[in-house]
Amino acid sequence: MRSTKARLITGMTWIIAVTYFFPVAWMFINSFKTENDAASLTPKFIFTPTLEGFSRLGERGMSNYLTNSLMASVVSTALVLALSIPAAYALSIRPIHKVQDALFFFISTRFMPAAASILPLFIIFKNLHVLDNIFALSLVYAAMNLPIAIWMMRSFLSEVPHEVIEASRIDGADFETELWSVVLPIVLPGIAAVALICFIFSWNEYFFSVLLTSANAKTTPPFLASFVDGRGQFLAVLSAASTVAALPVILAGWFAQKQLVRGLAMGAVK
Amino acid sequence: MNNKVKALIAVVVVAIAGVVVVQQRSGGDVTLTLATVNNGQMKDMESLKGEFEAANPGIKVNFQVMEEGDLRSAVTSDVANKAGQYDIVTIGAYEVPQWGANGWLTDLTPDLADKAYDVGDILPPVKDALSVNGKQYAVPFYGESSILMYNKEILDAKGVKLSNNPTWNEVAAAAKKVNSAKTAGICLRGKPGWGDLFAPLTTVVQTFGGTWYDMNWDAKVNSPEFTQAVTFYKDLLAAAGEKDPVSYSFNECLTALKTGKVAMWYDASVAASMLEADDSPVKGKMGYAHAPVVKTKEAGWLWSWNLAVPANTQNKEAAVKFIKWATSKDYHQLVGKKLGWSLVPPGARTSTYSIPEYKEAAAAYAPITLEVMSAVNPKQPGVNPQPWVGIQYVAIPEFQDVGNQVAQLVADAIAGRTTVKEALDKGQVIAQAAGDAHKK
Incomplete structure (x- = not known):
């Protein structure tokens, strides 16, 4: 009985995993088809692979959009880490007064939908002459990700045993040594998790990029939408573009898998 | 100060400094930024822009192709706030009279007066839908009924x-x-x-x-x-x-x-x-x-996708030159010869329906399209008069x-x-x- 149940669970797990993975795999397969094969009413599993879709990405200048996405994601993630680690430190290891109020304030900045803030942001950007500027867009992404990063970092820092910190202080460690040599090495998997999540959020962000950028700083997600064509011959090239766009995030997740699992589990176990 | 702290501060400073860097346009040449919708006909225009650039040295056209909803949001915020990110915008017949009346668009009437462009060739109902008080604020790229x-x-x-x-x-x-x-x-x-x-x-x-x-x-x-x-x-x-x-x-x-x-x-x-x-x-x-x-x-x-020039663009002359090229009789010939006659943008110019190759390629539907588009009346589509110009919407x-x-x-x-x-x-x-x- 037990083994039947276990087999059933394993079977269900496979079905769910394949169901989730199939659209991604289909996108990957389509990226190597011709437009006619990709648009065929009967799905084609056997076809002559071609790199036609990928070569068209170069013609449309996709590398510029990828560079912009990379700039925005890296700069915003670096900013978020630079600000969230000290903030979280002050909310956990060396707590300030009214920690709960401060935490609520940070998360309250996410209560308002992005659509409600876009017009004031647009006007501010216009008056500062930073519309279509990738660094300005990075600042928006940093502001967008900062609250969640502070909350995550705070839960990771709270996991650091007080005894370890106290021991370092007794040994004469100053604040910097305590932070860099004691605390951060312990929460490194957590930092990796925060960095990856912020990177993914920035990489995939669509709404602000559409409205705050035009010719020079447009990122990849809005560019992908431009491949859709009313005449219907766009599936192969769109799949190729989506595959290229998804690749950096998938690779980053793949390489940081071990750190990520450890990091995300850190805050979960008290 | 610890080197790592310095490195972090440097990242913050570089990011903030980047914000105040104002984008520089390359000197001399004009680069037009065109916001458009991801329709096939617009992509054809993008693929043929090289012909315009070759004939007009010093003018480059940068296409920003967007999904329809994104285009509406991006262009509306830009034009309404006079932000000037786009030199040419693609907008629908619903927006043109409203934006024209608001003073957001360049009045194209004087620029379209030359004989070669032949503004009178534009289907009259389409032209009516793009005009306010006798001033034309956009040119139709293609239209439909x-x-x-x-x-x-x-x-x-x-x-x-x-x-x-x-x-x-x-x-x-x-x-x-x-x-x-x-x-x-x-x-x-x-x-x-x-x-x-x-x-x-x-x-x-x-x-x-x-x-x-x-x-x-x-x-x-x-x-x-x-x-x-x-x-x-x-x-x-x-x-x-x-x-x-x-x-x-x-x-x-x-x-x-x-x-x-x-x-x-x-x-x-x-x-x-x-x-x-x-x-x-x-x-x-x-x-x-x-x-x-x-x-x-x-x-x-009656619907048309149109090209318009925001009132505050810095490159008005070049922008007008491009939209006249993209909606000219010559452009229709260019599309037919380079891409195929069935791909000529329909529903904008009467003369399109006299091109023999187009008549042959679109024989099944070209005559009815022209008949209907010439016959509809956007000023009074119903039985009684209405206080706006437009058929399937209220402007x-x-x-x-x-x-x-x-x-x-x-x-x-x-x-x-x-x-x-x-x-x-x-x-x-x-x-x-x-x-x-x-x-x-």
Whole structure:
């Protein structure tokens, strides 16, 4: 009985995993088809692979959009880490007064939908002459990700045993040594998790990029939408573009898998 | 200070410093930024821009192709706030008169006066829809009306014949006659949305004698004519329409007609070119007729995608030069010769329909498109006069919201969740609130 149940669970797990993975795999397969094969009413599993879709990405200048996405994601993630680690430190290891109020304030900045803030942001950007500027867009992404990063970092820092910190202080460690040599090495998997999540959020962000950028700083997600064509011959090239766009995030997740699992589990176990 | 702390501070400083770096344009040359929609015809224009750049050294055109909803949001925020990110914008016939009246767009009238451009060749109803008080604020890139499309094989099998100018009663009778378990008689949009359900339904309302507003901006949504039209639409869908109509719009009906699941379809004339495409299963089997009527002579709608120049662009001269090139007779020749004659942008210029190669390539649908687009009247599409120019929409900013809300109510009635009367009584209140803002 037990083994039947276990087999059933394993079977269900496979079905769910394949169901989730199939659209991604289909996108990957389509990226190597011709437009006619990709648009065929009967799905084609056997076809002559071609790199036609990928070569068209170069013609449309996709590398510029990828560079912009990379700039925005890296700069915003670096900013978020630079600000969230000290903030979280002050909310956990060396707590300030009214920690709960401060935490609520940070998360309250996410209560308002992005659509409600876009017009004031647009006007501010216009008056500062930073519309279509990738660094300005990075600042928006940093502001967008900062609250969640502070909350995550705070839960990771709270996991650091007080005894370890106290021991370092007794040994004469100053604040910097305590932070860099004691605390951060312990929460490194957590930092990796925060960095990856912020990177993914920035990489995939669509709404602000559409409205705050035009010719020079447009990122990849809005560019992908431009491949859709009313005449219907766009599936192969769109799949190729989506595959290229998804690749950096998938690779980053793949390489940081071990750190990520450890990091995300850190805050979960008290 | 620890090196790591210094490194972190450096990252912050570099990021902030980057913010204040103002984008530099390359000196001498002009780079035009053009915001456009991801339609095939626009992509054709992008693929041919090199011809313009070669003929106009010093001018480069940078295309920003966007999905329709994104384009509307991006261009509206940019133009309304005079941000100047775009030198040329692609906007619909709904926006042009409103933005022109607001002073957001360059008045193109003097620039279009030269003989070579031949502004008089633009289809008169399209030109009317793009003008306010005699000033033209945009040039049409391509346009469309609405027509009745039907599968001749299915209708012939049941002995049904349709005239070139059918009435809605004729169409309803034909739909009921050919309706079967396998094939619905007619496909009509039921998906809620001002641009979905209410595009065809408003034309039905108008030909039944109804209107959204009278000349005093008093809403007429629950008037007997409006009610009669909506009831007719709902009853026709119930008797001979597609199953689950509230999930159907343009694409769903197109697929249904192509795959033989419906026999007739009333929608945008641009669909005809897709039904006659080489890979279409119904190519050569289709018949086309004017939009069905009741009390008016014509009932087709009018839509065009247009190129306009925001009032505050720094590159007006170059921008005007480009939009004149992209909407010229020569451009139509260029598309035909380079990309294929069936891809020439339709519904903008009368002369397009005299090009022999185009007439041959689009023989199945070009004559009816020209007939309908020349005959519709955006100044007064219905029985009574109206205080705006436009057919399937009301050219006021509030209409998107009003249309969406009333469309949801009517979709509920079509789905049987409420009655037509209840839906339109509620719609009347919504429409009147918007109408009050325009009363003098």
